Every structure is written in C-alpha cells, then in structure tokens.
Amino acid sequence: MQSTSLLIVSDESDATRRAVRYVATMVARRRGFRLCLAHVLPTLPPELLEFGGAEKPQTEERLDARRKADLQAWIAAAKETGGRVLEEARWTLREAGVAEAAIRTEFLDPLEGRDVVGEILNLTGLRHCHTIVIGRESHSWFTALIRGDLAGELVRRGKGFTIWVVE
16 A cells, blocks of 8 residues: 655644644544654844854854854754644644654754745655645735745645645
8 A cells, every 4th residue: 555645844833733633634543644744943043144253363263153053052942942843743643543653753944045945845855745734824915925925835836746735
C-alpha cells in the first residue's frame, strides 16, 4: 500500500492549531499517511542581521562575535517556542490515532533574504509530500497587501502539489 504524505506548515498561530485539528480529523486512525510538521521560525529582527561596524578591527571582531552570539540565542529561543508548538501538534495528531512513526518534525530556519514559500516547496519535494496544509487567519485585503499572504503565495507557486488552506 502506497502512503500519502502531507506537509503541515506550522507557526505559533491559532490558524496552525485549526489546520492540525483538521488533518487529525481527516486522517484519524487511517493507515498509509505520513505527516511532516514544518515549523516556520519568525523572521530575524533586523538588528541581528548586521551592524554598522567599527573603526578598529578588534572592536569590530568583538561586536561581530556578540552579534553572532545574540543571533544564536535568538534562534535557540525561537526553536524552543517552535518546539512547544510542534509538540502540541504532535500530541493532537497522536490523540486522533496517527502513529508516532508517521509524524516527522522540521524547522525552517530564518535566513537573510529568505524565500519562505520556496523553502516550503523545496521541503515538500525533499520529503516526497503530495499535499501541503497551511492555516490562514481571515483578514482584510489591506492587511494581506501589507503583510503578505503565505497561503495565497503557496497556492500561486505550488504547481504540482495539492494545497489545503484551512481558515
């Protein structure tokens, strides 16, 4: 029996919780499903990406080392929060009857100038997933214009994949 693989895009939102509950309902106690929970870490704060530099090389080295340490601490804290979200999602799926071995978790790390949609689509292909599930908050067209719409962009660029948008 061939398995069906779904990639569930995760963040700290209520929309993610709804999407996970929806998937749990759809695949509850059914065999032949593999699920990949991919947690998208927030965008890095600008102050962690670069600094103005210094006139003295020793001062610049010290500032650069400090910035790198702050960056690593920020990523560790974001992964800790993301880990709690992933554990909650895993628990929801397990409660619905999804086998532990059928659930995989991943982090999509924040990178400078990253293309989140491209990363999601790349991971979907790497994990041989056929379906992408993403939660979306209902909001005005103006908010979507300003902040962007990850789900909408996935639908536009996700050729060859089935995409479930859960609102």
